Amino acid sequence: MLGGGLILLAGVLILLAGRFPLPLGLYTALQGPPMILSAIAAYCGITVALASIIDRIDGVDAVAAYHHVGRWFWWFGQLTALLACTLTLIGFFLPGLGNGVRWGAAVSTTFCSILLIAFLDQAKPATRQQLPCGKNTPANEMLKTCLALILMAVAGMLIYQRYADYRAREQGYAASDEAERRAAKPWIHEFDTLPGQLSVDELKSRVALGGHRLSCFSRAELEPQNRLQEDDTHDCWTNIGEAWGIPAHIVVFGFGQHGLRSQMLRFPHASWPLVEAYLERLGQRQAQTFGVDPSSRRPISGWRIDSGLVFSSAPPSGEEVVVLWNAKDELARLYCRDELSPKAAKKQYGYTVPVAALWPEINCRDFR
Incomplete structure (x- = not known):
């Protein structure tokens, strides 16, 4: 679980990397698929957190939201975060690779990493975790609803933030290009x-x-x-x-x-x-x-x-x-x-x- 959490954290960091000063090669490697995949990983992490919190609140009355839903998002989040990290590293250290080779290497590395993580998880001794006792009271139901709304709002804010950043960046590029065109001398080279x-x-x-x-x-x-x-x-x-x-x-x-x-x-x-x-x-x-x-x-x-x-x-x-x-x-x-x-x-x-x-x-x- 700790390893998976670190992988998801890496995906979130990639998502936010554009807000920090980075070397040009690393910034270039982060563009495109790594950013999209890291956003998906972040949303998967939010879903996992929601499922786990619901199980905790329900206690003995839990419907195993994590078991039925959360764990699949957990694995998919790890997969997308690993793929985003691998694409970024390959793009940074091996920038000359073509798209096909780059994706092939990233998918192969990600697949092997997922198999290794699954093997290590299976190798751990099974521990029985006792859920805290609780009652499915109206207060608990209200708390679950509030938590769900909060997490949905956070996810919506993340989506809007990425969209707003994208729009602002594109508008900035367009304005800069237009200013350069107006100031440029006529192109006369045949x-x-x-x-x-x-x-x-x-x-x-x-x-x-x-x-x-x-x-x-x-x-x-x-x-x-x-x-x-x-x-x-x-x-x-x-x-x-x-x-x-x-x-x-x-x-x-x-x-x-x-x-x-x-x-x-x-x-x-x-x-x-x-x-x-x-x-x-x-x-x-x-x-x-x-x-x-x-x-x-x-x-x-x-x-x-x-x-x-x-x-x-x-x-x-x-x-x-x-x-x-x-x-x-x-x-x-x-x-x-x-x-x-x-x-x-x-x-x-x-x-x-x-x-x-x-x-x-x-x-x-x-x-x-």
């Missing part, structure tokens, strides 16, 4: 002026010439879902109010082992006609499409330029316009392996136009 394989420092220097300052983070400092591509080594971004004379929101850069490999810009929904017209002037639209946007179910178009391919699609109602650029060298590394294996039953990346047809200067044999 895709071809920021070619692939630039280093983070080189990109920062070039962007600084236009009056912009990038915020850059390494792979260890970002969750996979916050990277432009899951295996990015670094990601950089800055808020912008305008790009090439078109209202815009943000520009993001992704880096791989060979340097800069992708760039993404987001525009307001109303900017789509201007964005499409700009892309038509920028490069050569490819005859084929490149898949379907999962949110709008509309085809993704591609435009060839000297430095790579630019992709975009008409956004669904109310959604942002997304423009993605991939460096031609990075595309060659991905697609040339298929071109050199014509007998493959299925192309790994589903790309059918030979790279040399887009950029004759590229020799696929250089990218084996």
Whole structure:
């Protein structure tokens, strides 16, 4: 019981960790599932406390609320708290792991820990605990009702607190981003002026010439879902109010082992006609499409330029316009392996136009 209580306490501490100064890596590891799981663990702990208190008050007339209800919440609370702690530790000490590996390791560790706790509990000598005698009087009934209401109120306050914190944080981010956009200078950098394989420092220097300052983070400092591509080594971004004379929101850069490999810009929904017209002037639209946007179910178009391919699609109602650029060298590394294996039953990346047809200067044999 003591071990389980400590585990639940750890889950509650994770839930409240955002209120304390923490290292950036630990703060990043706490975001997402650990926070949600720790909240569930805290609510399970409240339910266990309620069931135990009811049994104590009822005394000899107890209906074994803990046995019938509380113990299941006790075990589930331990499970979620352990999983939250394990995900946090793995995210902090092994930040480079992908989501699948991270969850697999966390679930395996949690399962083994639960088995160990169960074994240790069974190994303890059985002790018979005598419940204090009591009467199921109207006063006791009223006390139970009051305790239940108090615990429900505490649970509700915890839920509201988390929601209020989330809303305040999101509103703060939105206000800060909007202030940065209003103060930002127009984005004037064409895709071809920021070619692939630039280093983070080189990109920062070039962007600084236009009056912009990038915020850059390494792979260890970002969750996979916050990277432009899951295996990015670094990601950089800055808020912008305008790009090439078109209202815009943000520009993001992704880096791989060979340097800069992708760039993404987001525009307001109303900017789509201007964005499409700009892309038509920028490069050569490819005859084929490149898949379907999962949110709008509309085809993704591609435009060839000297430095790579630019992709975009008409956004669904109310959604942002997304423009993605991939460096031609990075595309060659991905697609040339298929071109050199014509007998493959299925192309790994589903790309059918030979790279040399887009950029004759590229020799696929250089990218084996």
